[in-house]
Structures are given as structure tokens and as C-alpha cells.
Amino acid sequence: MTAVYGLYPDGASAQQAVNRLRAAGVLDRDITVISAQPMEDYEFGQMDKATWMWWFACLGGLIGLSAGLGLTWLTETSWPMDVGGLPIYAWWPNTIIIFEMTMLGAIVATTLTFVLSALWPQRGRTLYDPEVTEGQILVGVEHPVDELVSELERALSAPPGARVKTR
Amino acid sequence: MPRWGMAVDLDRCNGCAACVVACHAENNISTVGADEAARGRAKHWLRIERYWEGEFPDVRLTFRPVLCQHCDNAPCEPVCPTYASHHTEDGLNAQVYNRCIGTRYCANACPYNVRFFDFFNPSWDKPLHLQLNPDVSLREAGVMEKCTFCVQRIQAAGTQASAEEREVQDGEIQPACVQSCPSKALVFGDLDDPGSRVSQLSRSPRGSKLLEDVGTRPKITYLARQSQA
Amino acid sequence: MTHPTGSRINNDLLRPLLLTSWRFYVLVAFFGAFVAAGLIAWLSQIFFGFGISGLRWPVYWGFYVTNFVFWIGISHAGTLISAILRLVNAGWRRPVTRCAEVITVFALLIGAMFPLIHLGRPWLAFWLFPYPSERLIWPNFRSPLVWDFFAINTYLTGSILFLFLPMIPDFAVVRDRATGLRRRVYRVLALGWRGTPKQWHRLETAMQIMAIAIIPVAVSVHTIVSFDFSMAPVPMWNTTIFGPYFVAGAIFSGIAGLLIAMAALRKFLHLEEYLHPVHFENLGKLLLVMALLWGYFVFNERLVTYYGNGPAEMAVFRQTQWQSFAPLHWTMVFLNFVLPLTLMGIRKFRTIAGCVIASIGVIVGMWLERFLIIVPALGHKYLPYSYGTYRPEPVEIVITIASFAAMSLLYVLFAKFIPIISIWELKAGEHPPAPDLVPPATEEHRLGDLRL
Structure with a gap:
């Protein structure tokens, strides 16, 4: 298992997914979010903003x-x-x-x-789904600990319109 | 270090253009032929400007030989990107043909229009090709060329003088135009030597510089015409 | 202003990439033939000697330098305008920025060719490059031509990066949509783009820094191009107004070029839903402002010369105002001032067609402006004995036409291989505002964009 992730049709449900992952104890730096455009109107779109x-x-x-x-x-x-x-x-x-x-x-x-x-390619950070291009927003966790997978899937499938996939 | 300069006595110049011919011969300036000359490609490092003054029939003809003024503040020099145009220690405004890439910027900057572009490789009508000067390099197409004050003669005189362990005498160096002038209108020499003929003439109250107000500080002094003929 | 959304954007904007009509090949062949003719003309100029051009003593700069200044001017359409619109965050910029930035890159490439074409010995052009050579000599950093080299180098590097960085997410879109060889090529071009918040932030920060850096560079580039003239003691050249005058003229002709390109894209790529009349109207207003600014500068330049009444300046002034160059001069005034003022000043005429007509006029007028700055001054420099004139020969005319064909060709090819409207920026412009139930981005987050 290299990743578990959900695809969401809009920013609101992606935000819920991110919030539920956090509630499940996943740290922000372990959450992968991928979108086809900048999502700065949502809180999750503000991750990793600080820069030198x-x-x-x-x-x-x-x-x-x-x-x-x-x-x-x-x-x-x-x-x-x-x-x-x-x-x-x-x-x-x-x-x-x-x-x-x-x-x-x-x-x-x-x-x-x-x-x-x-x-610059980062090791172990390769999660991607071509459906993102069509407007889906991907929220997921790469290299999850095996015991937590089912809990993560539960968290990811909760928001409306979620489609959870594993890889 | 000498500072080479020239004085031109307009009273003596009769516009015979012997200097122009001598300059062409001495400096291997290619003759471009009548057609090209008509298209503005003639390269007269030294030209006789002819002006008519007054209304017919009361006209007066005046001549002014115009060559590179070897300005102290030469506008052609700083604009050259490759230092082809630069100032030598003895005050000459030098043009290094091998450095020239042909931007022609120097010719634009020159207020006197005394810089010339080689539009084609040099060629001469026979038998002129037999009289090339071995002391002067040929210029290939695409470079700028201009009056050098016959730098080859200046170098030769300097070498000769140092071989004989003496100073270069006033009047020893004669650029081709000076040598060929039948009325001795042109005088060449060291402006830093107060006793030389050229610096005496430069201090003459008749003296003026060409386009002095442009601020180029030229090293050629024109002595104003006095005769009414 | 409404735009299509989501997948619709992908479909519409990728269509030119994925489907090729016979018209594309005809266009490429048509423009390519002119470019080939231009190349042959240049090669023959190198082979036979510069004498086949119409340049002559004392007018040593002619069509080539005119074209150089003209194309560098056109290049101010893109990056400068796009950078300003990005910084002020003008929403209507989104469909416009990329087709503008492309103009910059291509116009700069074409413009930078002209100093080479114009060189007497073009094979030695690398001597302008600062490198330690066996000739033991460096370029003369006091020469405006070396400033040109550095300025254009910086501007071109910056413009290419400014164009390329926001293309990366769009390459990723093509990568996901295409198949076969195309997919492999765009996979490389996309540089592993995924679309994480970190990537988006870095991209937007990078674009902001670039926008801030590129504006002074763009201003400097055309100022330095004007220095090519104003540094020489030539009557009507040696004037302090040339810097801002050239920058204003460059932006003026740049906007005109952008309007023509946008109208062509809209028509041929069927982008009616993306390039709205409002875009043309806004840029048309900008064109109007620049026409007024241009008129202001010309009036200043002319009046000061007229009042100063210096003999050398007046010789050139008379040539352009009343004598041999007067027809060209007054055509220029009509095309650059009267025509855009009428068409862009009256709302009824500020349509797409009106914009295109005004822009074509401005393009011609601005080309004439550069010609009229260069040739009359060189032909009437101080000593009346050395007055001269200039008439272009076929080689110069062919190369000039070829430069326009090259611009069109590059533009057609670009629109074929790269989405001409930024897909992700368009999507970012249309997504709905955040619903209340989600923790909204705080004010601090929004202002974060501008944090140093």
C-alpha cells in the first residue's frame, strides 16, 4: 500500500476531508492535496505557504x-x-x-x-491521479501505516461526493 | 608624449584635391567606381568640401578640406562596443580594423561624417592594384575605416628617430595629404611642442575648430580665409 | 463576464493542440516561405557584401535598426503589461496574459536578430559577449550597444521564464489529456507538476517576484534602446526625452500588437467565449491613454526643438516637418494620434473591429516613427556638404517583411503546441467563493500574497 486518497468534486468537501484527516491524527505535512488550480479560498489551500x-x-x-x-x-x-x-x-x-x-x-x-x-522530486511523494485535471481535488495520505488504513478510508469517505481509492 | 595635430590654412587651399588622391594612394583606400560612388559608397578619408557663398554673379567659392579631426573628446570612441575605436597615448583617434564588427555606430556619432564603411571587399581598377602600400593593411568588407593621420608614417619616423637616438624633428613627419599639398595649406606636427609650426598656427587668432560647439575638442585648426578673391 | 468552467475549459483550450486542420499547414507554409525568403536575403547580404543594402554614407543605419527598435517596442506588449496586470490583480487579465507574454518572447527574439543582421561582420557578433578571450580584450562597457546586449539578455531570460513558469501546470493538463508521443513530450515539459498547495504557492510567489523584477527591466530595456540614439551627438537624437518617449512608444505599439494578436486568436481558434469584447475595450482604453501620452511626448520634443531653434536641429526638424520626410511624418501623426483618438475615444467605435483598425494604424505609425527618428537625423547631420538620403533596397524590404512573417509563424506554431490561454489561471478565476461552513481563509492568508 503506497497511498490512500479520496477525490472530491469541490473545495468544500476537500476541506472536510482534510479536517477529518487531521481529526484522525494525521499531521499536515503528511496530508497530500492536489488540485488543478490554486485553492486559496479554502484553508487547506494555505498549507505550505511560508517561503524564503x-x-x-x-x-x-x-x-x-x-x-x-x-x-x-x-x-x-x-x-x-x-x-x-x-x-x-x-x-x-x-x-x-x-x-x-x-x-x-x-x-x-x-x-x-x-x-x-x-x-525537485521528493522521495515517496509521487501520488497523482489524472482525474485532477478534470477538476477533482485529491486529498490523501502517502505511505500510511497499515493499521490506520481503514480509519483513514473512513475519514476520507465521509464528505459528500467522495470517491476513495487506494494504491 | 607628443600630441599630433594639424593646421589647415584656408587661405592657401585652392581645392585642387591632390591631398585626396594622395590619401587614397597612401592608405590603400579602394576606389569603388562611378556607380557605387553615386550610391554614396565613396570613401574619401579626406574630402574637399566646396561651398558657394553669395548670389550669382557675385559668388565666392570656398573650400574646406575635412578629415578626421582626431578629437580629444571623440564621440565615436565610447560608443564602440569592441574598442575598435579608441584613443592612443599620442592623442590619435585610432581605428583597429581587426576589432571592428561593423555596427557603424561610430559613423553615426561622428559629427563630421569622416568615417567610412566598407560595403564590399576592396578592389582597384587596373593598374591601381599595383601601387598598394605595403605599410597599410587592407580592410575587408564590413569594417569602418577613417583617416589615421598616416599612422604608419608616424611610427616609421619614431622608429627611425629612436634608432638614431634623437627626438623626432618638427616637420619630419608628413602625412600623405600634407606632403602632396602644392600650396602648403596643411601643416602637421606636435601640438604639445610650443615651438612647432603647427602649434604656432593653432594659436593664431585666425584659428577656429570645426563644429567647436559640439564639444568634441578637435585637434585640427582651420585658419580663416582673409583674401577676398 | 462569464467563462466556461472546468472540463469545458480543458476541451476548448486544448482543441487547437489535439486537432489540426489543413489551415494550419497552409498558414505555416505561407509564413514559412516568407521567412525562408528573408533568410536567403540575409545570406546573400553576407555573401555579396553589405553593399546590396541601400545604406550609404552618411546614413549608415536604416531599415534594420528601425526594425530592431520596432520589434523591441512590440515586445513591451506582453511581459510588462501582464506583469502590471498581475500586480494590480486585474481579474480580466487572465485570458490575456499568456498571449501577451508570447508576443514579448518572440518579438524579442526577432528584434535581437536585427543587430546581427545589421552588423558588417555578423560572424564576429560574439565579441559583444563578455568572456575572457585570447584577444585579451573585453567589451567596452561604456558603449550603449553593450548595454543593449545586457539589457536584452536580462529581459529575454526574464520573459522566457515569466512565460514558461505558468505554463508548467498547463503542460500537466496536456500530459493527462494526450496520448502517445505527445504525452511523453508534455510529461517532460511538465517537470513533474502535480498541483499541491506548496507548488501553487511557490508558483504564485515566483510569478510575483518576477513581475516585480521584470517591470523595471522592461522600462530599462527600451530606455537603453533609446540611449543608442540619445548618447550620440546627432541633432534631434541627443535629447533627454528619448528614454520615456521610447518606453511610452514601445508600450503603445505593444498594446496594438497584442490587440491584433488577440483578435486573430479569437477568430481563428474560436475563443469567443474567452476573449470577450470587454478585453478589447479595456485594452482599447489603454491604447487611447498611450496615444495621448505619445502625442504629449512628440509635442514636447518638437516644441522644444522649434523654440530652441538650433541650426543643426532645425535642419532635421524642417526635413521632417515640411520637406522631404513630411508626408511620412504627417502620416505617422495621423496613424498614431488622430486615428486611435477617434476610434478609441468614441465609445461606438471601441469595438473589436475598431480596435483592430486602430492597432494596425498604430503598428504602421510606430514603425514610421522609428524610421523618422533615425534616417532624417543621420542624413542631415551638421555639415551641409555631407547631407545625404537613404532608400531601401530589396534585401532590406524582404528581411523586414520576413520579420513580420516570422512573428506570425512563431505565433501560429506556439498556439498549436501550447494552450494560448492559461488554463489554470482561467480556472482559478472562476471557482466559487468559499461557503460559510468551511473555515474561510483568514485575512492574514489573503494578505500573505504581499508579505515580503
């Missing part, structure tokens, strides 16, 4: 800024070239390079954080 992504974006921006500064500073001072009477290290024009590198760093860092935190 903003800080990683800032960090990426900082790295990009340093890269831009280093690139312009090192190359222009190592190969000093006089062009049109501008200073060898001209701040105003180089600000543009530094700005673009900063933003690039932030964008890349955001994407990396997203990929690593949301898409």
Missing part, C-alpha cells in the same frame, strides 16, 4: 550586483582604454550593466528557488 523565496531573490540580486560590479571593475581597470575622454571606470554607464546583472541574478535565483522547492 523573496530572500533568495534578494540574495540572487546581490550576487548579480557583485558580478556586474566585478565584471566592469576588473576588466576596465586591467585593460585601461581611453575612449572619448571618459574615465577608465565610468560609474554612470557601468550602473546600467550592474543594474541588468542585479535583475538577472534576482530572476535566476527566483527560478532556481522555485525549481528546487516546488519541482
